[in-house]
Amino acid sequence: MNAGGGLRRLLRGGAGVAVAMAVLNLTTYGFTILAARALGPAEYSAVAALMGLLLVINVVSLGLQATGARQVAAAPEAREAIEARILRAGRRSGLALALVCLALAPVVTIVLDLTSPLAAVFVALAAAPLSMMGAQAGVFQGEEDWGPLSAIYVAAGTGRLVLGGLGLLLLGDATGAMAGVAVGAVVPVLVGARVLRRRRTAPAPPSSTRVVLREVGHNSHALLAFFALSNVDVVLARVVLDAENAGLYAGGLILTKAVLFLPQFVVVVAFPRMASGADRTRATRLSLLATAVIGAVATAGAALLSGLAVVFVGGAAYREIEPLVWVFAAVGTLLAMIQILVYQVVADQHRRAVLVLWAGMAALLAAAPVATTEPRLLAAVAAVDVLVLVGLLVATRTRRDEAAAPVPGVRDLTENAG
Numbered sequence: 001m002n003a004g005g006g007l008r009r010l011l012r013g014g015a016g017v018a019v020a021m022a023v024l025n026l027t028t029y030g031f032t033i034l035a036a037r038a039l040g041p042a043e044y045s046a047v048a049a050l051m052g053l054l055l056v057i058n059v060v061s062l063g064l065q066a067t068g069a070r071q072v073a074a075a076p077e078a079r080e081a082i083e084a085r086i087l088r089a090g091r092r093s094g095l096a097l098a099l100v101c102l103a104l105a106p107v108v109t110i111v112l113d114l115t116s117p118l119a120a121v122f123v124a125l126a127a128a129p130l131s132m133m134g135a136q137a138g139v140f141q142g143e144e145d146w147g148p149l150s151a152i153y154v155a156a157g158t159g160r161l162v163l164g165g166l167g168l169l170l171l172g173d174a175t176g177a178m179a180g181v182a183v184g185a186v187v188p189v190l191v192g193a194r195v196l197r198r199r200r201t202a203p204a205p206p207s208s209t210r211v212v213l214r215e216v217g218h219n220s221h222a223l224l225a226f227f228a229l230s231n232v233d234v235v236l237a238r239v240v241l242d243a244e245n246a247g248l249y250a251g252g253l254i255l256t257k258a259v260l261f262l263p264q265f266v267v268v269v270a271f272p273r274m275a276s277g278a279d280r281t282r283a284t285r286l287s288l289l290a291t292a293v294i295g296a297v298a299t300a301g302a303a304l305l306s307g308l309a310v311v312f313v314g315g316a317a318y319r320e321i322e323p324l325v326w327v328f329a330a331v332g333t334l335l336a337m338i339q340i341l342v343y344q345v346v347a348d349q350h351r352r353a354v355l356v357l358w359a360g361m362a363a364l365l366a367a368a369p370v371a372t373t374e375p376r377l378l379a380a381v382a383a384v385d386v387l388v389l390v391g392l393l394v395a396t397r398t399r400r401d402e403a404a405a406p407v408p409g410v411r412d413l414t415e416n417a418g
Contacts, residue, residue: 018265020150025261027157031164035177038168046174049112050123054181057127059227060097061134063220064090066271066346067212068138070219073272083139087196089212090135094128101127114174122178129185136192144272148195152188159187219346225357226342229388230260230335232361233381236368240377249374251318252328255302255309259332260339263294267343275347284396287340295333302329327378334385341392353395360388 032051036044068086072079101124108120133152140149160181167180237249266287273283302309303326310322321328338357345353363384371377 016146016150017153017268020153021261021265021268024153024157027161031161031181034161034165035168039173039177043174046112046114046119047177050114050119050174050178051181053108053112054123054126054130056224056227057097057101057123058130058134059220059224060093060127060216061130062223063216064093064131064134065138065141066219066223066343067215068135069141069271070275070347070349071212071215072139072142073144073275079143083196085212086135086138087132089216090132093213093216094131097131098124098128116173116175119173119175119178122175122182126178126182126185129182129189133185133188133192136189136196139196140192141268142272142275144269146269148192149268151191151195155188155191156185159184163187215349218349218351222342222346222351222354222357225354225361226339229338229357229361229364232364233377236364236371237374237377240368240372241374245374248318248321249377252321252324252374252378255312255325255328256332256335258312259295259298259329260335262298262332263291263336264339266290266294267340270340271343271347274344280347284340284344288337291336291340292333295329295336299326299329299333302326321374324375324378327382331378331382331385334382334389338385338389338392341389341396344396345392348396350396353392356388356391356395359391360384363387 032048035047039047064086067089068083071082071086075082102121105117105120105124108114108123109117112120114120133156137149137152140146140152161184163184164177164180167176167178167183170176171179234250234253237246241249270283270287274280274287306322306325309325309329310316310318342357345351364380367380367384371380
């Protein structure tokens with residue numbers, strides 16, 4: 001009874017965040033469709049590659065958000081000082097990341113065979129506001145202040161769609177698209193800054209900012225490992241399957257990613273409780289339960305309405321994978337549950353547990369020689385994901401009943417704030 005009530009409260013608490021994240025995902029999908037139709041295959045491939053690069057760069061933003069949310073939730077008595085150092089870390093890491101990406105822009109231009117280096121430059125410029133947005137989102141998430149957090153998500157999606165679309169219409173190439181994306185990345189930062197401007201917080205000492213950046217590095221590493229595990233199979237498909245079958249497999253992965261992102265609001269809402277000492281074990285269990293329920297419904301829907309699912313992933317050209325669509329949905333469910341445990345690893349600062357993710361990716365690479373058809377590759381991915389899920393459950397079990405991971409420098413921060 002208590003579990004059921006807790007599950008309902010979790011889902012109700014995440015309603016606004018769920019809507020905001022749905023807007024973010026739909027507008028991102030809308031920008032992708034708009035770019036594909038407006039540019040044509042050749043030029044769109046450049047945009048797709050640059051957006052993939054931006055996805056990797058965004059891992060730092062996610063690391064900042066996780067760090068901010070964890071520290072604010074775990075040490076509410078030092079909230080103001082922690083917020084100050086998280087925001088400063090966001091500015092510093094954003095500037096550093098943008099400079100590194102600018103230095104690498106000529107390399108990106110050559111490797112991706114871009115017609116203009118400006119497209120890579122705009123990707124680099126987007127790194128700074130993305131990092132600042134992650135820091136702001138972490139502050140709001142740690143406070144469980146869902147209104148501003150939802151506003152940031154909506155602003156991020158609409159800014160990309162509207163301004164990215166405007167860049168497409170004005171210049172009609174990858175450079176215009178990425179210029180719009182870079183400007184659009186500033187919109188959620190302005191939204192977050194407007195809320196934060198009303199607050200007066202003491203400045204954080206530079207030494208405390210270095211502590212944050214170290215944790216951001218570790219958290220980004222955990223999220224990067226999850227990103228690698230959840231995307232390596234599409235690369236393997238290009239290697240072990242012929243072009244047509246690799247395309248069919250990639251179409252099925254659209255459903256996998258949809259089911260992965262569907263319950264993402266659960267971990268956003270639950271993470272502050274996973275990072276605090278009070279009911280962290282219960283928060284993790286309820287998050288896993290909620291994610292499993294949502295995924296099971298999606299998987300059952302894909303099995304019963306497989307024809308409709310095929311329409312969703314691309315239409316009649318993908319009819320061959322219809323018998324497998326429920327398996328693609330099930331893999332998405334497994335990945336969503338793994339994501340919950342990855343955030344538990346981040347909340348606990350259990351850094352060795354990240355090795356489970358890298359071991360899973362190594363196992364998939366080892367299975368590549370025998371995964372020579374779509375069903376075999378999909379079976380290998382499902383089996384590895386199950387093993388990773390079990391491995392993370394075992395790895396985090398010893399930490400579940402311990403106190404939450406301490407926030408370094410809380411005493412110094414409190415004294416500085418005072």
